[in-house]
Amino acid sequence: MRAMTINEPARQVPLYGEYEVVVLGGGPAGIVAAASAARAGRKTLLIERYGFLGGMGTAAGVTNFCGLHGNVYGEAIRLVQGMASDLLARIDHLNGLNAPHLILGKVFAQAYDTAAYKIAADQLLASHKVHILFHALGAGVVMGDDNRIDALMVETKAGRQAVRAEIFIDCSGDGDLAVWAGAPFEIGDEHGHPLYPSMMLRLNGIDPVRAGDAWRTIPQLMEAATAAGTHKFPRKSAIVRPQKSGIEWRVNFTQVAREDGHAINGVEPDDLTRGEIEGRKQALAAFEFLRTVPGFEKSYIVDLPPQLGIRETRRIKGGYQLSGEDVLGCASFEDSIGVNGWPIEAHVPGDVVFTFPPIPESRGYNELPYRMLVPEGVDNLLVAGRCASMTHEGQSAARVSGACFVMGEAAGSAAALALSGNRIPRDIPVEKLQETLKQQGAFIGRDEPVPKGL
Template sequence: MSAFVTEPAHETPVLGEWEVVVLGGGPSGLAAATAAARAGRSTLLVEKNGYLGGAGTGGGLSTFCGMYSNVHGEHVLTVRGHATELLERIDRLGGLRAPHRSFADRIQAQAYDIPAYRRAADEHVLAAGAQLLYHAFAVGASSDESTVDGIVVESKSGRGILRAKVVIDCSGDGDLLAWTKTSHEKADPHGEMLFPSTMFRINAVDGERAGPAWKILPRMMDEAVAAGRPKFPRRGAIVRPQRDDLEWRANATQLRNPDGTAIDGTDVWQLTRGEVQGREQAQEVFEFIRGNVPGFERAYIVDIGPEIGIRETRRLLGKYVLTEDDVRSCATFDDSIGLNGWPVEAHVDGDLDIRWPYGDDPVGCNQLPYRMLVPADGPSNLLVAGRCASMTHGGQSAARVAGPCFAMGQAAGTAAHLALKGDAVVANVDVPRLRTELESEGAWLSV
């Protein structure tokens, strides 16, 4: 039997033309679309799901990491601009809990209600003047050696092309990088990627009796394994209350192939295995929590993330590649377009490895250079933002979280606007002008 089937040639309809088309509606994508539209550019945001938020909604994450930095011991909101406006929208919907501290109280994070985030994200993007296209799955790109002029999508309406003058890849998986043969890499030098997780939420918790359960659960799990219980999917389970103490989120799973490698988010068979495995692991960990942690006796799983949380796949090889050393040395750059204060959070085999900035009193955040959004080769009108931007495995282990992705997205959308003022070549953007535009919109580029 032949390994291929030749399909008949056909004409693919053009569904519309925009100045800027953004692929992917996670933090970087919704920020990019908002920035480009506010600058007056006709903008389309394309998302495969029926809502925005990426892993923060579809993956059930329910926490913004990387919005705050530990600056010389003080917890400071360092990702500002459009991201803080979005937080205000979520807050007006009653969807925020006071920020909490994680990882031995060394860094601050922000829990939120997922439905409120979904609604606020719709409002945020549409108020800027951008268009949304939901339920459209990108499957290819229309491009030549120098430019990409459109994205090919499939939907319930059929197949079509979305034309653009500037395209921003916020897909997370760097899909446009693969389709346009733009230089990129995947995994660390040994072929290892960060392990994905399935998030789940627990309801009917007695918050008063549970107390700071997040401090005792990891120890209880270690003691159970030492006493002979089979190993859990990973050490270092994270449980925290959500908007209300009766509902808690759990980050306690780790998804792998039979050979022990991480599930690859670009392989549909592995994704399928991960979805089934994640739900199985969620139930396993929950049964232990309910049976052993005070306050959880009447609890039940109220939701399991609709899709597994992928942390790493393709990463751009750009004009600059952000490294783990850049993160830990709190590097500064002349072309800074935002900040990252999250530590290296490496989800390694069976465990979680947190690596902090060097020194006893670090500034607590690194700057993000514009060059990490700009391909070293490939289409001249392509920008890349979010977890598929130009970072090493170690650098991406920190700057893949929501806060820096918001910052990268706002910068990419603004840069697209500036590129369109000239020749639409993103590498030719006037970076001082870009920085001025970002600061005028409230972004912090340094501390």
């Protein structure tokens, strides 16, 4: 019988560089983590697998910021401030930011142009002198003594290279860096099934006058098409909304599953391969249906994104796991580093189910504890974004871009504080981190007045 493994010869790996802070992953958490660490004067490198920033927001074509806003006692408020405000202003300056729009009559989201997001993110990092390495895929770590990461291995067009840092921040979305370093993790619900992914698409050539508020009538048209047997849909809750220009609309219509009906697992290569192909098939079917909707008859697909939109894979276990009860109960924490105003968004078989805190009776947001950024078992590592320490239900809410901005800014600031005090991130004075974040314009909850306006 042939061996099922191959021994790779030992080799000397070139050292790409040495930094104080290295961030893996250029999504919303990674963008602001790198920028906030560099703003504090730390030599910072951001490593990203693609040639652009934005994470699922650009690579998966999400084109919509969720979680920037909350419903506070019945009033819509933009809760996520700080460095996210700088990024939003840059996107808006490029004429790439929509006005916030209401979701389910309860909470706001805000659409953007993906090209503007990419450019604005470049500008933000350049303004803080962040070093960037694009087209570099994380491939493993070399551990040092005392539960510390010595180096991160990356694969580039120049071959395998190593990057050293004093503190690493895992913003990979999948928790890759943390898992390679030995941090414990979970995947999915109690049965190991993650949230379903989706393949986004954008259409152009829509007649905005004839289309009108088509997002209100499309669900009824879907029901009629299903009853007539002319179309089948992978899920009930379709999102079809206009971009900045009314002739271009974004479409979130798909739900990608394995043959057994469970969600594609985004850290299994064969699953990802099948998911990409199935996602495009579903996107084409959605487009063919939408061409029957008034105003969409002459539309065409202007963009299928570079990758499938992954909502959940690994969640790293840290000092605290944010839970669904925390979200619905609007929990407070002594070590809060910001807030999340997005509800639980459960992608269940064939549908999307939103569960909100009581509205308008409650303040509508939960605080996010610093402990969820600090993984167990690794001393010079922080984790921010959708792979931070949360339960399946908690992650169903706090995985969105608003909460990722919050976690990223806190992680970058915490790394800088740890370096300035010669401490590991787990042992920094949280009160000093909170004061730093407030000085930078972030809203962390606690005893602060709630921001005003959208």
